[in-house]
Amino acid sequence: MMVQTFLVIDDDAGDRKLLRRLISQRQEPSETQEAPTGAEAMNRNLAEPDMIFLDYMLPDTSGVELITELAQRWPRAAICMMTGQGDEEIAKESIRRGAIDYLPKRNLSPAALDRVIKTGCKLARMRWQLDEKREDLSMFSEVLVHDLKAPIRSMRFLVEKLQEDIAGGAAQEINRDVELIGKSADRLHDLVNSLAGHIHYDSETDEEVVHAAVLVEEACQVLLAEIERTEARITCDADGMVRCRTPQIVQLLQNLVGNAIKYAGQSPPRINVRCREGPEGLHFEVADQGVGVPPEHRETIFLPFKRLPVSASIPGTGLGLATCRKIVDRHGGRIWCDPEVSEGTIIHFTLPHRPQSLDRAG
Incomplete structure (x- = not known):
């Protein structure tokens, strides 16, 4: 007790x-x-x-x-x-x-005190949960704008490619473009549903068992425009199955890989996503060779609206990594910035094996 x-x-x-x-x-x-x-x-x-x-x-x-x-x-x-x-x-x-x-x-009296304790603690807990939800909802609109921009850019990029291929009569490329646009639309639909789960206090989104490589592939699909524009090279060495809310984990990887592209510095982004079974469950690493995170900021980067000093000239809301932490927390895992890295950045996160349903969103 x-x-x-x-x-x-x-x-x-x-x-x-x-x-x-x-x-x-x-x-x-x-x-x-x-x-x-x-x-x-x-x-x-x-x-x-x-x-x-x-x-x-x-x-x-x-x-x-x-x-x-x-x-x-x-x-x-x-x-x-x-x-x-x-x-x-x-x-x-x-x-x-x-x-x-x-x-x-x-x-x-014993009875009066017992009543005050039981009702008071229950009310305080409910009020705290409501305050947390209110804060969560205040972030929601910012997160919505932040995380919907990538799949929208991807679809715009693919539509432009489709127009070029139609003009050039490249039938095989046209079919591929149409298929990718359809996948981008599906990802956008899933992301909207996942983000909507933040609004409803008692809502759930379905969980499923999925391979880690599929999660990485779908995240990169959302970032097609950024990958093409920056000539980013992303390698994936991911193995293992996990039960999760797929749109949320894709959103998580989208933010991490998108950050690695954004903070690549002057060189084309070189990013490696690795996933293996670990003592805490499935262990992901997203490693890049970019500008890096100073040691004094490796804890605070996961707080809302906290951005690195180098970020002044880089567009962003400071919500990407805060959203990542929230998603990982909701899946019962943890996320951190590697403290030993001296060049570039490695973000780790774990997704524990969950044989039963995940906790309710929120």
């Missing part, structure tokens, strides 16, 4: 002792941390609490004023405001600032 962690912020030692005793009487295992002032609570290296019991009158600040700081430090924690005397205005202001509940100390 999971241990619940509580934080009691109250300058009255007797009140802290009472809360500690009532919490210990609950059936669920728990740990209680204490702080007599707001400053001590904020400055100490405390474990993230599931719930915070916050006294309204503290020596250094008002409990209401502290709510915002506590919520920023521990966004998943439920905050319950406590006062020596009941006051409806304090309750309203506390809830407005972000507290989950309000409890006068005179009403403290």
Whole structure:
């Protein structure tokens, strides 16, 4: 059974002792941390609490004023405001600032405390999930624009080739162009469906077992225009099968290979995609000989809107790698930039073997 962690912020030692005793009487295992002032609570290296019991009158600040700081430090924690005397205005202001509940100390009892903990933790968890979803949705439009441009460019490139081949009467090339346009349209359709899954909190996209080489091939198909324009050479040494949401993994590889092309420097891009079975599942590497990632940026490049200093002259939103991390997280894997590489860049990611359905999107 999971241990619940509580934080009691109250300058009255007797009140802290009472809360500690009532919490210990609950059936669920728990740990209680204490702080007599707001400053001590904020400055100490405390474990993230599931719930915070916050006294309204503290020596250094008002409990209401502290709510915002506590919520920023521990966004998943439920905050319950406590006062020596009941006051409806304090309750309203506390809830407005972000507290989950309000409890006068005179009403403290095992039953009241148990109710506050159960409902408060549940509400706080739901609110945190909704905040995460809201942030996810705020990124959605940027991701949509970013990731739909590549297949659209690919289709435009293929249409131009088709027009040239029709004018030249190259029947064999015309058939090939039409087939590739159809594949690009299919990839665009799959990507739209996959991105739409970000919108719906309870939606799922189908998973399937697919060969790693097929995933790489489809990602390169989306990037045909960029590959042709830059004379990129992409080699693939991929083996292994994985259960995944195919459009999302194609999108992931599309972003990684597209980044390798974009940051190739002055020379034509030379990119190698490798995949092998590893201890964590299927292990992908996307290696290039481009400008590289400075060591101090190898962790932050996966954060939204974080771009390298060299990126100032290169178009982009700073969302590509953040999207990659989200996709890998949703598949239960991990992604990282190789810390040992001194020239170029190697991005690794793993996709664990999942015999059953993946978690719901979001």
